[in-house]
Amino acid sequence: MNPPVSARNPSDMDRIVLATSVKFPLASYLMDPAFDPGSPSPLYYLQSKCKANSSIPYPSGQATCSSDVNKELYKCKGGNKQHKEDNEFAAAFDFSDSNGAKYNMTVWHEETQVTNFMMGITFEYNRLPRWLNLASNAYLQVLQGPGTQMLFEFIKEVPTIIRLDSRVQGVLDFLLRIASFGLLIYPVTVLVSLIVYEKEKNLRIMMKMHGLRDTAYWAITYFYSLIISVLFVQFFLIAGEISGLTFFSKNDYTLQSIFYFIHVNWQISFVFVIAALVSTVKTAQVISSSYMMLVCVLAFFVAGRCIESTDISSSVVLLVEIFPGFALYRGVYEFQKYATFARNGADVGMRWKNLSDTGNGMKTAMIIMVTEWVVMLLLAYYLDQVVSSGSGRTKSPFFFLPTFRKKPTSQQSMQINSSQVLPGNNQSDVDQERQKVEQLMKEGSRTHTAVCDNIRKIYPGRDGNPAKAAVKGLSLALERSECFGMLGPNGAGKTSFISMMIGLTEPTSGTAYIEGLDITTRMDEVYTCMGVCPQFDLLWETLTGREHLYFYGRLKNLTGSTLAQAVEEALKEVNLFHGGIADKHAGKYSGGMKRRLSVAISLIGDPKIVYLDEPSTGLDPVSRNSLWSVVKRAKQNRAILLTTHSMEEAEALCDRLGVFVDGALRCVGNPKELKGRYGGYFIFTMTTTSGKNDEEVEDMVVSLCRNAVKTYHLGGTQKFELPKQEVRLADIFQLVENAKSKFPVQAWGLADTTLEDVFIKVTRQAQARSSDE
Template identity: 55%
Template sequence: MSDSSSFWTQANALFRKNLTFQKRNFKTNLRVILIPIVLCLLLVLLQSVINKELDKPSNKCGCECIDQNGDGQCEQVCGIQYSDLSQVATCPIPSPPEWPPVLQMPDPKFRAVRTDFMEFDDLPSESCRRDGSCPVSVLVTGRNQSFGESVAGNMFPNSSDFSSFNGVVLGSASRTENFNFLEPAFFSSLPIYYAQSQCGSNSTFSISVPVASMVLDKEIRCVRGQNLWRNSESDINNELYAGYKKGNSEEKINEILAGYDFLNSNINNYNVTVWYNSTFKNDTGGGPLGMIRVPRSINLVSNAFLQLVGGRSTQMLFDFVKEMPKPETEIRLDFSSLLGPLFFTWVILQLFPIVLTALVYEKQQNLRIMMKMHGLGDGPYWMISYVYFLAISLVYMFCFVVFGSAVGLKFFTLNDYSIQFVFYFIYVNLQIALAFLVAAFFSNVKTATVVGYITVFATGLLGGFLFQFFLNDKSFPRVWIILMELYPGFSLYAGLYDFSQYAFTGNYMGTDGMRWRDLSDSNNEMRHVLIIMVVEWLMVFFIAYYIDQVVTSGTGVRKSPFFFLEKFKKKSTMSSFRKPSLQRQGSKVYVQLEKPDVAQERERVEQSLVEQDTNHSIVCDNLKKVYPGRDGNPEKFAVRGLSLAVSHGECFGMLGPNGAGKTSFINMMIGLIKPSSGTAYVQGLDIGSNMDQIYANMGVCPQHDLLWETLTGREHLLFYGRLKNLKGSALTQAVEESLKSVNLFNGGVADKQAGKYSGGMKRRLSVAISLIGDPKVVYMDEPSTGLDPASRNNLWNVVKRAKQNRAIILTTHSMEEAEHLCDRLGIFVDGNLQCVGNPKELKGRYGGSYVFTMTTSSNHEADVENLAKGLSPNANKIYQISGTQKFEMPKQAIKIADVFRAVENGKSRFTVQAWGLADTTLEDVFIKVAREAQPFDVLS
């Protein structure tokens, strides 16, 4: 037995085949790559249109005639115009205005009141919301209650001096913007509030706020500020966070102005923790600009402590808040970053159905089984297939990123390329592993394609219109975000969304996009996404491999759930022979009434197993296959205890009607199905435990041609030749000889794609594949089906030459083919081997009659019948039409010389137009055996 090809030889063969296959699909690959390129060009075009619109003069920093001295004469002032606030984003601001410090104050309808979900009763009743009189509440706690309450009592003044705003506690319910060149509190429609310990009857004023070269008039209203003591920080925490947005309606929102924990503070030690409402942070500008109102809360408590220590006149003034200067900027809307998560999710996910359909195609066409039966192991298949799809995916992503960067999309150019590479590399690995896993559950390419593309579009839409809202909602529990990211499509979307946000911010603020240091930022999901994808990649890969080996039948016989432990078991060989025994099925015993030749074959098998005779390439030992009953139907016995031995250099023919069990027998021998009991040995190796070694020296010509449509005949033979360990000139010579032997060498046929072959040409190529590499055992299932007479005769010559140094098992419905090729024949009926022998023996054993035929005029039919009866009284008329009659006569009752003599005598009495005497044909034997075959007798 020749050595099987090594792991790397098999890997090399599959890798070369995949490269050739990829070259054949160049146009398809080009179309795939063009999709992201076209999408990037579309984004660039949209970006250009939007930029053109933004560059209109109405969006530029302009000039305005302003009366600066109040003399009725206006002067042309260029730059930021406060009458047109939209210009703030573009105009240069070398000296930003100074704004009075403002607290982030709850809106009157959201200020904290007593509710049914809060245990504290020192808050006002809900009725104050109807007239807007609810106070703003500050929660205070600490180890020293008297000290804490004393400090808190100094926070809100009894009266306010509006001549200097630094002594007034101002607040606003307006939200901050991405910049603070114009404080929204003074430009929004919402009023400004000032907090005091008590509000008088006339508590609404109109004030003038000088800002730069202009004065703003604004209504200001008094609001009562109250300090509420809580016994612990957990009470404050519950009231601040558990009470915020408790329920779905706005009426349930209960906002607190601030919370203070004085910890271990005393008159000599100042130590305080401040709580603030972080939902007012505006993160779209790249930083928590809403925190610009937090310093006023800190200043408020600091001043209260200073007044407690040094008196009411002691305070730390907070004069103003102002932005940093900025140059003139252009308004640019980064369209690629805004739409990137959705569009780029579709672009990357497009690879999933491509990989999935490729895997399902090999499964549907049984190509993987065909490769396995010719020696390709699972290890090389998984390694090369995985690396092959990974290489395609990386090339695809490289083209995608390079082209997107080349056309200037900020999504790619601003974010660190190393982070992008790591993210895309991990995800495409996860995507390929997922495709291997999903492919195990599909057997039809069209179904897999539809499901794959539905997954692509559904993931993008769900990500853009559902998952993104959860990402933006900072109050949404992060644990649910992480659980949703366990779905790989959402992990991809979350990563792309982070890239888009950093690119958008970087483009707007003139800063960098995402960098490695940003992975520690709690505001993005990238770190979680990378960890989740790496863990899922490894888990999905191993689960996919396990399912492929144990659950799916895509690779033939399913392995034991603990197949990875089998390497510790000893290999089974012919020395593990067990004597066959009767198979019991419930309370019945099925006993085969074997013919003498079949019983003799069984004894031959037993003797071969006991003596470990190496002259037999194939030994079947009481092989059985029973299919379980379904839908109330009984069990189906496909093969009933077959014992057979095939020697080196022998071609054994399997004959039998449809459904006799021939295909089940072949499928057990080539490893597609597992025997119910019994076993078989090929070259001394057990098919139950050593199929991988058997495959290395086995050739198969299946009933249906299993070919790649885009590969040529030569490329098929090169691939299978490499699997059989052929290399260099030996491989080239073997391929050419195989092509010539099946008449596929001349006329450019060898280099023609198999999809363009006729049915007969495909059949001849399948036979050539089964014989290349000098396999020691070959199985041919109806090899000459669909061939013309000339091609069939040529194929027979090929098989006759091939059987000289190998064992061949051949199934056929052609008696002529069986008689021409097979050294021995076995007729198989209802799962039983009915007879075994060479064609001549079978005809002699089962053909016990001659067929006498004579044609005369219809007037002499009676004379012909009398002639036949005279030769043999037991002559049986089996055919009669228009003077032609056929009679079946027992061989023992007549002699051929008597027949000739009787015919010559008959010619003298009437005209004989034609006559003949024929021996029994193999077809007659087949029909007779099939009719006489009886199923198993049943003994109760």
Template identity: 50%
Template structure:
């Protein structure tokens, strides 16, 4: 039979008297309260505790962070290799494509030479002629661009409707005209299309001079056919435009060739135009003014749908104020037929014949119908022999290189968001890292990484022979890349403030990269090439960094492509003055954006970036001195009720101690919480939540104060206010005389934190973590190495190679021990530990308790825990925290003596002997309370004032002779019993 007995605490009955005497002694001290303003001044003048090292300097913190970043980068070699390999891969793909195309272009069918044993330009195919020299380009008849039959417009009374003539493809081709002098304009308009009346005479005419007597036209679209008029290699017929067509409107087309160069067409396309030449009726239609013409042209063109079809005219003329002495003319023509895609020669423009019609009409008006200005032919400028060259780095560079350069954006963004998501940035800040070193080193780190990345990209592209890099001036490229990567870093810092999850940031980052590249290639590029697109809108689009990058790469690509094609150099500094070159405005836009985004990014980081956030108007603190008047203690509000603290003398006593300490300018306590209060605003119709109710607490050096309380009691809110994560609604706190409301940055230099969840870099080892945080606490050289070694030994992470193992491979208990070691490295004066032993095995937990017990000798520790055993072992004083306020404060023995005034008596017998057990207990203590009963086992609470331990032993000995006792025990009240009793009592009081 097992018997359990806890020694009776004989001093328990004296505790209330001792407590009362201490309160009386405090009240009898004649202390004159200092004015509030004087108290505040004293607080602001207080200096942090002396330290042989002092806080880490800017340089020391920057060095610590740089070392950590380099180590972190070294552990991510696979990721870094993948990032660097991406541009190499794309450049290699371009080289492979270039080689395949070059091999194809080197084949004989693309070389200027001979065909079927006959040599000469006239026997070359279109594929060959692109490289052939053309010293004497062919002479082509001057053609007029006319609409196709199915699109021609008819806008004159007495003529067939459009629907009827379009179905038969017999609609006339119309010209519109107007002028200030109507009689003159009508006279000119009637002679615009006059020509030879002999339709059959075309068959015997020599080409091309005699054909100038006729107005010939085509509805073939212009395109690049290597100096060949596309109308002569098209399946579309040629048209002879007459005021009235003869009955025979179709005739075979055959004519003598006076210029041998026309054999090029006959040889290559022998089947074309052995067919017909069609006559089409030309109309000249008068309109009252140019506004009518403009409106009609606008309303008719390309409005094709089920109700209105396309309506097109040959051209329109406004003779303005023309007379016998002045010839003044405006011409409308359809420029969309000029298929200009940006390459060298895009067919022959057919506008000259339109102008020639008007000049001939004016000459006939002045000199008579026999006078004519002969327009015999048009021809291209001669060209020399060339070599087919297609530089795919220039053709594809705008898209591919945009992706390559922007690939660093999601990398930087992910890195920043990772530190925020894992709360690593918050952890570093709470261990003394200031914003200045953090952002300086982070920026230098990202800039160095980006610069090295771009250097490898440019060098590799140049070595493999990409013209994009070799032809353009390297100095311009370097300036452009440097400006952009600075802008990209600033943009990543700014955008990171809006993300809290790495996966979301990564997805959005890569969508931006590929989206900006595709939109740039397939949308923005057309805006750049369209000369009619407003320049102001181009600048607006270039405000988006992705489009700015694309525009710069596009300019490099164009200069490299033309330089490679013409055998010249690419872009030089002098080219920036070219009005068509948009690189200069892009450089200015990116530089200005960088200067603007950096301060905005810093501001957003302060108010949005993570757990430690500042007020949106925090910058005003630099211009005015902030002071906080603590609220007067004595009561807390909750709704409309007021709770007087007289029923909690230990809590009132603690408040009085705080008041006394605040009146003394020489504060020697490590932690003083002065009426700290936090209210969370209600949302969605819910009332405000009072999380912490005017908490006052004083913790001296060398004391470990434990906070016990149920979940949701407000412990975490109190800790978060003390470490700067949450701003108090009222009141304040002081750590070694420094106010948490205005001196938090200085407090962080002497504070250690062991958070509830382990905040560690997965790829850094335990030793590297401690080295980093030790440097933040200004440890250097041998002192740093010794402190790290001792910390690893204290938490049992030194032996067996565990110290040099990456933290991501640690077990949960090992991570917990490392977090405790981090909180104690550098000799912090104040340490907060949130459930430090969670997940530890019994041996490791006991070892950790020894570490904490040794550490608290020269510092103040506030510890939260749910382990009553841990609280008794570690804590000098305890506070049970319920519903935002302390219900009691004292050391474990005091609390058990004050709230545990009973013994717990347990006895196990057979079920039919339970009444005898209850009778025995009633004899010992009439006021005994049964608290447990199951299967013969009963548990009772016996008031200590009613029994003596010797009487219990004597009674049990007598009972053994009367019935069978399987087991029994007598125990003193545990701390767990005290906690449950206080918590339930507080909950009952709140409900009542």
């Protein structure tokens, strides 16, 4: 809009002009549409004698001092509550010192940077030359008429070397900040997956059961993670320096290194907290990825807004930066800010002396990260002790209080638990074993490796279900050089008993001693003298068989030539030495090879007691017999507790057997003794045609042996137990001949009592007794 004719006399005009625009599109970040000749947006000359060509009313009046100008500019900037959505960019031109003979103009313009909250970008406006050109032409037209126009070529930016426009460079800075922040927090996902993998695969508890203490595990894991993270950060800094980005090249290298070193330590402690709370890699990846996305979004939309806003107090900003990850964002923001200063005229970016600059939040960010680093390390240790995390039994949430700590006890000082010995002079084998344990508890013994004193495990009831007694007061003593076999049906409580012995769960009452060490108070010491072959192979798929044995051998304090010899002997004993098998990755092993490697791991380092949970599962007959030979040799100087469902394996390896049914030990003895005690009969089997002569067969057997018991009857097949003291073999053969002369006999058989028969008989009797109770 041009001024009216009456306003063309300079003496009649107001001397202050406000130039504004009414739009805020993306294109206006580079040039205000008001100063674009091809733009449809209007240009307003706001004067007391002119009306603005806009439907929006603007106040007009005589400006008497600079405060009036400031007020009007503030309204155009956004202080006008009524038309706040305009969000104009404004400038004021003071012509009060100009006349027809002299041109002297003062420009009032805004120097603050505007931040787009939705994009997190700070834009710079370099419009002053254009404004000067525009105002000068306007003044010239007032003096000479509207047809006069001159291009003031001398009002231009200083020529520079071709480069990215400074306004576009601001966008690149924003993208660099995003990329840097995202890269720096990305290792969280990788590190937490590595730690949780060992927990999910039970590799950590496997290491712990072979003597690796929690402090050693976390120290090794911490420094391993630290080395990886520091190398990553150094690569990040060097790559940025080589690329010539001012974000890296202008800021002090040592300051950046120290800041990022604090960050990676904070990051590792944060990873430890996450790892203590989850038990699967999939869950860990979901949580860490969600955290990474969330913290990136919140950093730009919340932390960035709080840092750049002048309306938010420093205390609120401090509280925001306490959120995990926001302190890192503040540090990255400060590095970028000082790099921008350096690019726009300053000699250098941030230096150590700049930490005390007003508005510099780097020092606060570093203090926050150091504090959170220490706090989260302590929190991670606490959670690892009280949360079930694959590291063995957990502690009370108040374990750090003296009243919740258990005092170590020795076998000699331990008070005897109530044994509930059954009365009577003729005690059973189980009662005799209990009395033996009581005697050992009173007197002590150096010949027994393991002593279980009335150990119990009761799982509390849930969802209205009653409590479950998995182990009901087991008393057992194992001598050195003894292999004790534990037999029992599924759900009998064998796994619960073994779990207590190897430290996975804690006894509800009672205890056990390994080499005089109480498992309830000194389990860390017990781990150093035991070996475990779990039911399922717990191996690293990327390590070779030899590397596994070297690792577990070192946990048993083997070194040098002693370690090398022990590894070689172990590989030879389980038939993994020849043909390069020892140097293949365990992930490429067959099931039988993995089983043999697990047995070798349990035996390396000369442990005092070894737990073998179904060691021959999945082995072919040749490998199984070879493994049995290894176990027989191994038991010469240690106690072995073996669980199996193979009666052949139990009879071949075990010096004593115990049948475990419904949480209680039902019988104890060597295989021959058990067969004699619970057997003592022949198993006679006869099969006739279509079962037509079943009653006749039964009558003939009863006539031969009055106390014969029929144990099986299906179709034409019947099975009888014949007490040995009541029959002779010749009489049985005569019965068969008589039967053949009367009716067709398809098949018959006579066998002595097997260990399997004993197992079945004891199990059925125990289950029948439990159902009656």
